[in-house]
Amino acid sequence: MRPSPAVKRDRAKRGGMVDARGDDLSYLAPGPAAPLKNPGLDRARLLEMHRFLRLTRMLEEKLSTLYRQGQIVGGLYSSLGLEAISVGTAFALRPDDLLAPMIRNIGSLLVRGVSPRDLFLQFLARYDAPTHGKDGTLHFGNVEAKSLIGPISHLGTLIPVMAGAALAARMRGEDRVALTYIGDGGSSTGDVHEGLNQAAVLKLPLILVVENNGYAYSTPTRRQFAVESLASRGPAYGCAGESVDGTDILSVYEATRRAVERGRRGEGPTVLECRAFRMRGHAEHDDMRYVPQALLESWKARDPIDRFEAFLFDEGLLSRKDAGATREAIAADLDGAATEAMASPAPPPGEALRGVYYEPGYERPWWPAR
Amino acid sequence: MVARPMTGQPKPGTVRAIGPRRPAPRSVADPAAGTRALVPDSATLLEMFHLMKLTRALEDRIERKLYRQGKIVGGVYVGRGQEAISVGAAMHVRRTGDDGHDDIVSPSHRDMAIFLLQGIAPRLILAQYMGRRAGLTRGRDGNMHMGDLKHRLVAFISHLGDSIPVAAGCALTFKMRATDQISFCFFGEGASSRGDWHEGVNLAAVMKLPVVFICNNNQYAYSTPTAQQFAVKRLSERAGGYGIPGSTHDGNDVLEVYDAVGRAVDNARHGGGPTLLEFETFRMTGHSAHDDAGYVPKRLFEEWSRKDPILRLERFLAEQGLVDPAAVAEIERRIESELDDAVTWAERQPYPEPSECLEGVYAD
Numbered sequence: 001m002r003p004s005p006a007v008k009r010d011r012a013k014r015g016g017m018v019d020a021r022g023d024d025l026s027y028l029a030p031g032p033a034a035p036l037k038n039p040g041l042d043r044a045r046l047l048e049m050h051r052f053l054r055l056t057r058m059l060e061e062k063l064s065t066l067y068r069q070g071q072i073v074g075g076l077y078s079s080l081g082l083e084a085i086s087v088g089t090a091f092a093l094r095p096d097d098l099l100a101p102m103i104r105n106i107g108s109l110l111v112r113g114v115s116p117r118d119l120f121l122q123f124l125a126r127y128d129a130p131t132h133g134k135d136g137t138l139h140f141g142n143v144e145a146k147s148l149i150g151p152i153s154h155l156g157t158l159i160p161v162m163a164g165a166a167l168a169a170r171m172r173g174e175d176r177v178a179l180t181y182i183g184d185g186g187s188s189t190g191d192v193h194e195g196l197n198q199a200a201v202l203k204l205p206l207i208l209v210v211e212n213n214g215y216a217y218s219t220p221t222r223r224q225f226a227v228e229s230l231a232s233r234g235p236a237y238g239c240a241g242e243s244v245d246g247t248d249i250l251s252v253y254e255a256t257r258r259a260v261e262r263g264r265r266g267e268g269p270t271v272l273e274c275r276a277f278r279m280r281g282h283a284e285h286d287d288m289r290y291v292p293q294a295l296l297e298s299w300k301a302r303d304p305i306d307r308f309e310a311f312l313f314d315e316g317l318l319s320r321k322d323a324g325a326t327r328e329a330i331a332a333d334l335d336g337a338a339t340e341a342m343a344s345p346a347p348p349p350g351e352a353l354r355g356v357y358y359e360p361g362y363e364r365p366w367w368p369a370r
Numbered sequence: 371m372v373a374r375p376m377t378g379q380p381k382p383g384t385v386r387a388i389g390p391r392r393p394a395p396r397s398v399a400d401p402a403a404g405t406r407a408l409v410p411d412s413a414t415l416l417e418m419f420h421l422m423k424l425t426r427a428l429e430d431r432i433e434r435k436l437y438r439q440g441k442i443v444g445g446v447y448v449g450r451g452q453e454a455i456s457v458g459a460a461m462h463v464r465r466t467g468d469d470g471h472d473d474i475v476s477p478s479h480r481d482m483a484i485f486l487l488q489g490i491a492p493r494l495i496l497a498q499y500m501g502r503r504a505g506l507t508r509g510r511d512g513n514m515h516m517g518d519l520k521h522r523l524v525a526f527i528s529h530l531g532d533s534i535p536v537a538a539g540c541a542l543t544f545k546m547r548a549t550d551q552i553s554f555c556f557f558g559e560g561a562s563s564r565g566d567w568h569e570g571v572n573l574a575a576v577m578k579l580p581v582v583f584i585c586n587n588n589q590y591a592y593s594t595p596t597a598q599q600f601a602v603k604r605l606s607e608r609a610g611g612y613g614i615p616g617s618t619h620d621g622n623d624v625l626e627v628y629d630a631v632g633r634a635v636d637n638a639r640h641g642g643g644p645t646l647l648e649f650e651t652f653r654m655t656g657h658s659a660h661d662d663a664g665y666v667p668k669r670l671f672e673e674w675s676r677k678d679p680i681l682r683l684e685r686f687l688a689e690q691g692l693v694d695p696a697a698v699a700e701i702e703r704r705i706e707s708e709l710d711d712a713v714t715w716a717e718r719q720p721y722p723e724p725s726e727c728l729e730g731v732y733a734d
């Protein structure tokens with residue numbers, strides 16, 4: 001659709017924040033940034049956080065390269081600009097808390113201890129991958145060994161599943177919480193409503209992280225919901241609701257920690273909105289020409305890793321030299337992991353039907369038994 | 371909740387907006403609540419009284435006589451005790467007979483009065499319940515599963531919550547056609563927990579669609595009490611999650627229903643978008659005619675029978691000098707006589723022939 005002259009004038013006026021539909025998207029530009037504040041983490045934990053952020057970014061860059069080489073089977077969904085949400089939330093959990101990442105939460109998996117090698121294997125669909133090459137992307141989990149529940153492609157469906165997981169934990173007398181993610185778009189699905197309401201009624205320790213990243217594929221948020229913040233969905237169900245800057249990993253961590261505490265105290269679910277911006281297309285194939293360039297530019301200054309690094313530099317917790325060394329070490333690790341993954345064969349055709357139904361002895365040596 | 375006496379001055383002439391009439395309703399998001407009120411005129415009051423009486427009598431016939439005589443095909447779901455909501459709300463439906471002008475209604479399964487108001491005669495409703503060819507579904511479906519777009523009625527959908535996106539879709543049509551028609555959507559508090567409900571309400575909020583969401587919170591979804599249905603104090607608090615106005619009202623006070631719905635209708639008709647209205651009431655019966663509601667504490671029935679919406683309106687009308695016991699008895703006599711004739715007529719109607727079974731499944 002060609003923009004009308006009126007829209008063009010408007011666009012010029014607003015510094016290019018109007019899209020081809022005529023929607024004024026200046027509301028999506030980042031507001032003023034508050035300085036990062038350490039909630040009391042020691043240096044080792046902060047540096048660990050930093051390493052996971054950098055690892056997430058570099059792993060995804062490498063996956064993007066592999067995608068362009070035609071080596072990735074299936075789609076690739078980037079969390080560029082959103083890394084602090086995955087890492088910060090997963091960091092606030094105990095290893096036995098139930099965690100269900102979605103497609104943009106590779107950082108959550110890394111924090112939970114999934115190795116880059118397993119992730120490469122999975123994206124390359126090799127036989128040694130968690131799903132033995134029978135599914136791609138992050139579609140795998142392991143409840144017993146890692147308290148990890150795999151993502152469900154149908155957005156929103158994980159919320160009732162995680163409410164159920166939280167209920168199971170409580171019925172067994174465990175004090176584990178359950179955390180999962182939804183995007184601004186997924187929040188409009190009926191399953192979110194049913195799951196969240198059930199969790200609220202039963203006061204389950206569910207933490208629903210709403211990654212408000214501006215767009216659901218090509219739908220900007222004002223075409224998605226009519227509230228200022230999705231945190232207001234919390235009180236609408238009788239849950240806690242919080243909204244934080246999703247590019248500030250320390251705020252994300254601290255808000256998640258509060259939600260975890262509420263959950264463990266039996267105070268029910270929390271809806272935690274993390275505001276950030278999806279800096280790439282919906283998936284690797286999407287050039288996102290529907291996002292005004294000026295909007296993307298406005299978010300570049302809010303890069304979550306740059307912000308956290310600047311904080312570490314300012315606090316004297318990390319030197320520029322050490323930051324460089326971290327990058328080099330990660331690059332070497334990733335090269336090694338990718339090479340190892342490439343050495344694994346594609347699954348034999350006979351594998352396709354295995355494990356479709358229960359097969360004694362087949363499910364057990366499942367990831368990460370090795 | 372204590373039933374308070376009805377107040378308000380019926381005015382001659384048409385419905386109009388006037389100043390404060392009674393204490394402000396418990397409004398969640400509508401700052402205008404309590405600052406202006408719609409008061410029905412005497413003729414409207416009497417019409418509402420008659421409709422509530424007729425609804426009660428018709429449903430009593432169906433549930434307590436015909437069903438027990440084995441004459442009803444399928445289940446029976448009545449709105450006993452909730453008549454004020456259907457009547458007070460549906461009085462605002464615009465009915466002119468003009469396709470481009472009339473509002474549309476999606477009733478719940480406890481809104482018999484809406485069918486009557488939209489022009490469906492009791493005898494046709496009885497034929498429907500008895501599975502006769504003269505019924506709205508020509509004997510091929512039972513009870514509330516009837517609709518007629520000629521009468522601007524969307525058929526009730528069994529899958530609770532599904533009518534919400536449908537009602538929002540009707541409203542979208544009106545918006546696209548740039549008419550000032552609106553869509554009325556009725557449901558219970560149980561249906562509000564359904565995913566379809568969320569999707570429909572959110573869509574209506576985002577697109578500012580001309581729809582009024584009317585919840586009859588009758589305290590039980592089948593056997594599930596509200597404490598196990600939602601964790602908010604009032605269901606209207608959901609509205610805050612969608613960015614639309616929402617408020618909770620006494621659903622057994624037909625004047626309060628009339629006022630609250632009237633204002634939401636006015637807002638929707640003038641481009642203000644949807645409103646979520648919750649009306650607190652009580653299901654004075656089981657979920658359905660087969661259900662003895664043994665799970666409902668007896669004292670609740672006793673408590674709520676004192677707040678019976680028909681008796682409350684009757685007392686109010688008597689205070690206003692609009693009815694006396696003789697007039698009420700006369701209204702009842704006429705209704706019973708009308709229903710006697712309607713039942714006789716319906717019972718004489720034939721059942722559908724087996725060969726009709728496939729007619730109209732697809733567009734013929």
